[in-house]
Amino acid sequence: MMLIFLGPPGAGKGTQAKRIEERHGLRQLSTGDMLRAARAAGTKIGLEAKAFMDRGDLVPDRVVIGAVEERIQNPDCARGVIFDGFPRNVAQAEALDAMLARLGKKLDAVIQLKVDDAVLVARQANRVKETLAAGQAVREDDKPEVLEHRLKVYHGQTAPLIAYYQGRGLLRVVDGMAAIDAVTASIEAALRK
Numbered sequence: 001m002m003l004i005f006l007g008p009p010g011a012g013k014g015t016q017a018k019r020i021e022e023r024h025g026l027r028q029l030s031t032g033d034m035l036r037a038a039r040a041a042g043t044k045i046g047l048e049a050k051a052f053m054d055r056g057d058l059v060p061d062r063v064v065i066g067a068v069e070e071r072i073q074n075p076d077c078a079r080g081v082i083f084d085g086f087p088r089n090v091a092q093a094e095a096l097d098a099m100l101a102r103l104g105k106k107l108d109a110v111i112q113l114k115v116d117d118a119v120l121v122a123r124q125a126n127r128v129k130e131t132l133a134a135g136q137a138v139r140e141d142d143k144p145e146v147l148e149h150r151l152k153v154y155h156g157q158t159a160p161l162i163a164y165y166q167g168r169g170l171l172r173v174v175d176g177m178a179a180i181d182a183v184t185a186s187i188e189a190a191l192r193k
Contacts, residue, residue: 003191006165008115011120012113019184045066045067055146089157115176120147
């Protein structure tokens with residue numbers, strides 16, 4: 001099964017992807033996690049991505065696409081994957097379509113977690129306060145002002161994927177503002193369609 005979880009930063013894509021991953025034996029692939037790991041390891045891709053990530057900007061397509069294509073061919077992805085944070089624009093979606101076709105695979109569904117931006121910003125500010133209260137460091141890309149910038153980038157570059165996948169009959173919309181368990185149940189229902 002090949003799935004995409006689509007929604008703005010902070011919508012809960014990662015949380016829900018982990019739950020669906022466990023239930024279906026899929027592998028969650030978060031380009032953000034892959035790029036952060038590469039950055040921490042000091043790889044060429046990681047260093048190239050660092051400046052973009054620290055500002056909250058999107059990492060260039062060529063860097064992301066190369067990392068994803070390499071990753072989905074690993075044995076742990078044989079049962080299927082959940083793309084979390086990829087594709088981020090129509091060009092990446094088209095590149096993903098071409099990549100999957102070359103590999104003899106296809107997308108099964110795109111799950112859109114629909115959420116309210118103002119609530120996301122408030123949640124993020126609360127998380128930052130909790131992190132600081134616990135004496136932990138706040139990641140640069142978790143700061144509320146960076147999230148606000150990331151939301152603008154999402155609406156300008158990533159939101160057009162909603163129409164792209166709706167036109168292909170793959171889009172399933174889920175209320176991402178519901179409780180975590182309710183969102184998971186809605187995703188499961190959408191996958192049965």
